[in-house]
Amino acid sequence: MSVKMDLSFFLLLPVHILVWLYSVLSFLPWYFLTGAQEKKALAKRIKAKSTTGRPDGPYRSVDRFDSLAQVDFPGKDTLDKLFDHAVEHFSHADCLGTRQVLSEENETQPNGKVFKKLILGDYNWMSYQEMDVVVSQFGSGLAALGQQPKNTIAIFCETRAEWMITAQSCFRRNFPLVTFYATLGEEAVAYGLNETSVTHLVTSVELLENKLKSVLPQIPNLKHIIYVDQKAVNTAAYPAGIQIHSMRAVQELGAKPENMSREIVRPSPSDLAVIMYTSGSTGRPKGVMIIHRNLIAGMTGQCERIPGLGPRDTYIAYLPLAHVLEMTAEISCVTYGCRIGYSSPQTLSDQSTKIKRGSRGDCSMLRPTLMAAVPEIMDRINKNVMSKVQEMSCVQRALFKLAYNYKLEQIKRGYDAPLCNVVFKKVRALLGGNVRMMLSGGAPLSSATQRFMNICFCCPVGQGYGLTETCGAGTITEVADYSTGRVGAPLICCEIKLRDWAEGGYTKHDKPHPRGEVLIGGPNVTMGYYRSEGSNSEDFFVDENGQRWFCTGDVGEVHSDGCLQIVDRKKDLVKLQAGEYVSLGKVESVLKNCSLIDNICAYANSDQNYVISFVVPNQKKLTALANQKGIKGTWEEICHHPVMEMEVLREIKEVATSIKLQRFEIPVKVHLSPEPWTPETGLVTDAFKLKRKELKNHYLNDIERMYGRK
Structure with missing residues (x-):
């Protein structure tokens, strides 16, 4: 060697x-x-200051210190006005793009399993003017079917062009839009539809037949279902009181002169725009009430952190549109004249699961300049690329590491290394080779993964922090900021302050920086949860100046330049039997750096004195290690082998010790899960946040075994 x-x-x-x-x-x-x-100089400048001079804030961006921004374009204070503005300025430009499905084929894998693969063609584009016509006709058709202004209408659909068309149709006619994740369970969707008394629902054939059909008898108010696909549906199989329509039929109904001539009731800034049901990490889903003014303010803040946003940009849309990050990103792109090409996690790259071997994924075809991603997806890309590096020849691997380490040192100093970018050309091509900026949100992004994206994809990664309750707006790192582990300064639409949390040991007097629970205030803070007065009074409040605030439950630290770092989460704190406090989120973020681990959930009982964990292992690396140890069998048998559990625990201890976790924070026992955690399993949210309650119930027997009760 x-x-x-x-x-x-x-x-x-x-x-x-x-x-x-x-x-x-x-x-x-x-x-x-x-x-x-x-x-x-931009990277090192002061980015936010306390308006009171106190260490707990409130902190505001120095770029908008005297007052918070509420609109980006003067007079455009509702979402329908923003769309009209875009149509007026970019009428003949491409707006929404969808790839043709040429054929479907079955592909047999080396292990004998058969997967359905797609052969996809080019993107077909709809211009802003063409979209405007469809939005008018579809909105008119919904009105002809009895949908009334200020009455809720629901969308339960995958991320696709029809989702955005539906949303713009509803914004224009003041139909408050109720949104649900496509991966939400049918009982949760039925609960939300009943809670909001929805009479009209837009969905896809797949979700209609596989999820909604069984619970329709439980939704008495529902009268009309509109499916977005170009398929036929057997309407006889559905309850007699529900009419089933295709989107095209509703559009044709709306195009009739007598329907197009009906008066349109436009929204005001204080009208309800969206009730967004979060998949939630605990309990039943909650509907967040968002008015037009909230979304306009939030997007104003977000767009200010994306330099040069405009008609030359192409955005690839694949995250759930029912997530506030994706919805505001797409509405912003439409507002600024960008192209939006639709994709999915299964077709994103040439190596994606539904792309036939030898075919091109959506990134290769679209060559986007902008994309959003959750840390889980970036971590996956990082591990896949680094795994391929290990398979290179000795010289190739050494050349890659030389370029990587050299560029890493340059980036840490705030510089670049253009010569090295030649080495990363193939890696960059995974996302089309044209990405100029990525935005990460939904969960903390590890420093290692952020640096990997900076180096190999040759673009800045803006790490953002926001919640559905704040329209996804809170903070975003500036493009020039080359630090890691932080989420940036407050956006120009809001301010943040810290509230002492004595139980967790965080106060505004902490050194070297003040710490505490993060509160976000401003016009982007939403109106609360639908029909949930208890949660509203607990999580939202209005100060003496009439400004709304949201209590996030996240613990932050404000650095000397005004940038925020999220260091803990109140709900993730567990007190062990001996009195030590363990932050489960902190433990998980550290241990995700283990090469054998794809995902991890730390768990602790207050009546026990040690931490345990559930781990989704990296199949490739664990299988290779099993072969070295002479352990044979199926993937499930490898995961359940006690030697492999000990090997994962050994690496956990090594990584935890190197990053200086306390002894009581390091998991003592581990359960290896052969099945990955996806939103479809119900164990993580659509943003891939852990659902602790569901994970606890799922692994109850293993918890009892690891704590010695069985």
Whole structure:
């Protein structure tokens, strides 16, 4: 092994010398021609300050210190006005794009399993003007079917162009839109539809037949179901009191002169725009009430952190549109004249599960400039790429590591290494090769993964922090900020302050920076939960100036430049039998760095003195390790083998010790799950946040075994 390493070093010695010469000769011209000095000054500047001078805040962006921003375009204070503005300015430009499905084929995998694969064609585009016509006709058709202004209408559908068309139709006619994740269970959807007294529902054929059909008798108010697909549905199989329509038929109904001539009741800024049901990490889903003014303010803050947003951008849409991050991102893109190409996690890249081998994934076809991602997806990309690096030849691997480490050092200093980007060209091509900025939200992004995306995809990663209750707006890191582990300064639409949490040991007097529960205030803070007065009084309040605030339950630390770092979560804190407090979220974020782990849930009982964990292992790495140990069998048998549990525990202890977790924070026992946790399993939310209650119930027998009760 050492001979191979020596050989690779001597083979790469000319490369080392070349890189050194390149650095010496090119640094000064690059430094001045690219404005590196200005970028570094932006990175180091004060980004937010306390308006009171107190360490607990409130903190506001220095770019909008005197008053909070409420609108981006003067006079455009409702969502329908934003869309009208976009149609007026970008009428003939491409707006929404969908790929043709040319055929479906069955592909047999090496293990004998058969997967359905898609052969996809080019993107077909709808212009802003064409979308405007469809929005008018569909909205008119809904009105002809009896939908009334200010009466709720629901959408339960996958991320696709028809979702956005439906939303814009509802915004224009003041139909408050009730949204549900496509992965939400049928009982939860029925609960939400009944709670909001919905009479009209827009969905897809797949969700209608596989999820809704069985619970329709439980939803007495529902009268009309509109499916968005170009398919036929056997309407005889549904309850007699419910009419089933295709989206095209409703659009044709709306296009009739007598329906198009009906008066349109437009919304006001204080009218309800959306009731967004969160999949929630605990209990029943809650509907967050969002008025037009809230969304306009939130998007104003978000867009200010995306430099150059405009008609030259292409956004790839694949996250759930029922998530506030994706919905506001897409509405913002439409407002600024961008193209939106629709995708899914199963067709995103050439290697995605539904793409036939040798075919091109959506990123390769679309070549997006902007994309949003949750940390779970970025972690997966990171581990897949690094796994492929390990399969390279010794010289290739050494060259990759040389370029990676060199660029890492440059980025840490606030610079770049354009020469190294040639090495990462193939990695960058996984996402089309054209991405200029990525936005991460939904959960904390690890520093290692953020640096990986910076280096290999050659673009900044804006880490954001916000909640459904704040329209997804709170903080976003600036493009010039090359630090990691932080979520940036408050957006120009809101402010943040810290509230002491004595039980967790966090106060505004902590050194070196003040810490406490994060409260977000501003015009982007929503109106509370639908029919949930108890939660509203507990989580929302209005201060003496009439400003609404939301209590996030997250614990933050405000750095000296005004940027926020999320350090804990109140609900994740468990007190062990001996009195030590363990932050489960902190333990999980550290241990996700283990190479053998794809996902982890830490668990502790207050009547026990140690932490345990459930782990979804990395199948490739654990299988390879099992082969080294002479352990044979199916994937399930490998996961349940006690030797493999001990190997995962050994790596957990190594990583935990290197990152200096306290002894009582390190899991003592582990259960390996052969099944991954996806939103479909109900064990994680659509943003891949852990559902602790569901995970506890799912692994109850294993908990009892690991705590010695069985």
